Amino acid sequence: MNVTVKVDETNDNKMTDYKVKSLKSNELGMNNTVIDEIERLDVYIGIDEIKSQLDTIESESSSKIQKVNNAYRSFKPIFGHCVDWSSVGGNNTWEDERIKTEIDSLVSYGVEKLSITIQTRCVDGTVSLISDLERFKKCLDYANEKGLETTTIKVHCNQFRKAIESNEYDNANLKQQWLNILNDIGDYFKSYCEYFVVINEGENLFSDSSHEEFLLKCLDVGKNKGFKSGFTPSSSGGGTIFLNQ
Structure with a gap:
């Protein structure tokens, strides 16, 4: 048992704690009612x-x-989402409100980062864009206002790749058209994101050494515009390779 003396004359009138070591009987003979022996504690708490x-x-x-x-x-973990706002089959870009509705949904799901796909077409040896770049920019501005960061622009090359593989057209001309498109896309989005996938799902383009010079030129387009540029080799997996940083 401990007792506290509020004004302890033996300790400079400080409040002091004592440990009761034993008790004794009082004058009436009642046991354990009077403090007999005590020990001052070093620290008063x-x-x-x-x-x-x-x-x-x-x-x-x-x-x-x-x-x-x-x-x-x-x-x-940071949750990202790859979006494709252009319909290849329909050869068009979604309307603004449809894109913004999807952005709102992504935000509500906790998505924080976006990767967008630019769709292209190749008809009769002419390479052109399906995606409406100006509409994409407006929607990316909206995404940014909602707190979504755009990290990557991917340029899909399915029809272009098949045209190259068919050897039905002037491949040198096809490749120059592709480089021109990359330049246009890079100019549009160079202030929006860090990564530029200059050929998305290139498949066999990467297994044929005759395309090496062209692929390096594609990488240089991204690099010269300030991007970290790279390829996505396959649609079946393997991720994106950024070679030219």
Whole structure:
């Protein structure tokens, strides 16, 4: 048992805690009713000291919680989504309101980053865009207002690749048309994102050494406009390779 002396004359009138080591009988003979032997405790733990200790514990706990929170944030998964706002079959780009509705839905799902696909066509040896670049820019501005970051522009090459593989047209001319399109796209979006996939799902273009010079020129288009440029070799997986950074 401990007792507290509020004004202890033996300790400079300080409030002092004592440990009761033994009790004795009082004058009436009642056992264990009078303090017999006590021992002064080295430190008085009063309300001020308790408050100070609690403040220290709170500060240390807050620091530890912040460290855990920072560690969590460092490894927090970031959810991205690849969008394709152009219909290849329909040869058109979605209307603004349809795109904005999808953006609103993505935000509500917790998506934080966007990767957009630019669709192209190749008809009778002429390469052109399906995607409406100006409409895309307006919608990316809207996405940015909603907190969605655009990280990557991908240029899909399905019809172009098949035209090259068919050898029905002047391949040198087809390739120059592709480079011209890449230049146009790069100029449109160079302030919007970091990565530029200059050939998306190139498939056999990457297994034929005769296309090597052309592929390097494609990479240079992205690099010269400030992007990290690369390829997506296959639609069946393997990810995107950024070679020219």
